[in-house]
Amino acid sequence: xxxxxxxxxxxxxxxxxxxxxxxxxxxxxxxxxxxxxxxxxxxxxxxxxxxxxxxxxxxxxxxxxxxxxxxxxxxxxxxxxxxxxxxxxxxxxxxxxxxxxxxxxxxxxxxxxxxxxxxxxxxxxxxxxxxxxxxxxxxxxxxxxxxxxxxxxxxxxxxxxxxxxxxxxx
Numbered sequence: 001x002x003x004x005x006x007x008x009x010x011x012x013x014x015x016x017x018x019x020x021x022x023x024x025x026x027x028x029x030x031x032x033x034x035x036x037x038x039x040x041x042x043x044x045x046x047x048x049x050x051x052x053x054x055x056x057x058x059x060x061x062x063x064x065x066x067x068x069x070x071x072x073x074x075x076x077x078x079x080x081x082x083x084x085x086x087x088x089x090x091x092x093x094x095x096x097x098x099x100x101x102x103x104x105x106x107x108x109x110x111x112x113x114x115x116x117x118x119x120x121x122x123x124x125x126x127x128x129x130x131x132x133x134x135x136x137x138x139x140x141x142x143x144x145x146x147x148x149x150x151x152x153x154x155x156x157x158x159x160x161x162x163x164x165x166x167x168x169x170x
Contacts, residue, residue, distance in 0.1 A: 003031045003045040008038070057156035061088075065161050081165060088158040092151060093127030096134045099147045 002008070008031040028034075031042030038051070048054045054061060065084055068077040100122045101115070110118070122130075134151065 003042050006030045008032075008042050008045060051150065052153055055150075055153040055157045057160050059153075059157055061157050062160045062164075065164055069164050078165070081161060085158065085161045085165060088154055088161060089131055090127055092134055092154050092158060093130040095147060095151045095154065096130035097122050097127070099144060099151065100130065100133070102144045102147065 009029045012028040012030055031039050031045070033039055038046075038054075043049060043051070043054065046054065046060065048060050053059055056062075061084065065081045068081050073081075097119075101119050104118050104122070105115070134155065
């Protein structure tokens with residue numbers, strides 16, 4: 001999908017390192033903010049006004065997957081939905097890993113170094129482990145509400161896409 005004549009998510013030219021950066025240039029993607037979230041303009045280009053409309057169980061992602069799998073799906077269309085499922089698994093995993101880092105922080109004020117060390121420790125266990133924790137129903141009531149809300153949205157979409165791939169009718 002396009003935004004201002006460029007595909008959403010396509011790589012942008014590297015900027016000069018910003019003040020305070022450790023001389024590393026961070027790759028950026030078109031229509032994506034510095035936190036990895038789609039911008040308001042990118043969401044509008046997708047035809048949705050919010051992440052909830054994109055990700056929820058009956059959101060645009062699931063609508064598109066259902067459309068691709070309806071009738072007589074080809075290997076190509078099934079592969080696209082499989083890729084979306086894999087991307088959603090990664091998305092849930094990354095969100096869950098962030099939630100686990102937040103939990104470890106326990107409301108304490110951490111230095112940047114402490115945060116990055118904990119993040120490395122959690123992330124070393126991998127996406128699959130984070131998804132297993134989430135799939136197992138481990139919900140932390142003290143977790144960041146916005147992370148949990150976003151996880152629930154994506155989890156609903158993932159479950160629905162998995163159901164569709166197993167041949168479930170919408």
